[in-house]
Amino acid sequence: MSELLNQKYARLFSLLDANGDGVIAEDDFTLMAGRCIAAVGGEQSVKGQAYAAEMANYWQALRESADTDGDGRIDKEEFRAAVRHVSDNFDTLIGPLYEAGFRLADHDDDGWVGKEDFVTVLTAIGVPAHDAGPAFDSLAGPDGQLTRDQLMSAAGGYYRDDDPANTTSHLLFGAL
Template structure:
């Protein structure tokens, strides 16, 4: 794995380890989903339920692929070695979480996410506000809006691409 992918996977691991105990487990996904739903006010809505379901599907896919020792937890080494395999199936294993997150952020259902909507979700998952705003600015169109297709493309690049020229996608979850 190249340096850039390693850095991105390290960043993603730190976010997915929502309780900061050094491993990723189901409780991290439950905690993160709760934070996002509280921040967006979608705890008891169909969009909220879809998001929680997508979070659990992501966890189950990750666990199935990465939990080499079968202990129900994924450490950094297991995560790094498995994420490249999971990202090959991005559209079916990872993509649905990003689609559900986009739809959650799209408060009015118009197919566009504004800066505040986007940053609310990213801050809830642990990205500092200034970095979430910078990520949005790099991904948004010239009118300052984000479409689902732009987000899906950026997420795919985040998981798979090692070209440093795609900086907006690489910084999807902040720079640190």
């Protein structure tokens, strides 16, 4: 695995460890989903429920791939060893979570997410605001809006792309 992917996976691990206890577990996914849903005021919404369900699905897929000792917790080594497998199945295991996150941030269902909504969701998952704004700027089109396809392309690249020249996807969760 390239050094760039190692850096991205380390960043991803730190975000997924929502409670900061050094391991990833089901409660981290519940906590992160709750933060995101509350940040956009979607506690009772269908979009919020869909996002929470996709967070649970992502946890299950990750646990099946990474929890080699069966203790219900994924440490950094287990994560690093398994995340590539999960990434190879991005469209079915991870992609639905990013799609649900996009819908959650797209308040008016117009197919576009503006910077404020994007930053709100990213900061809710733990990305510092000073990184979330530039991440949006690197992803959005010249009109200052982000489409689902732009997000999905960047998210897929974040998990799989190890070409240092393709900085757009590398900045999804802030500078490495």
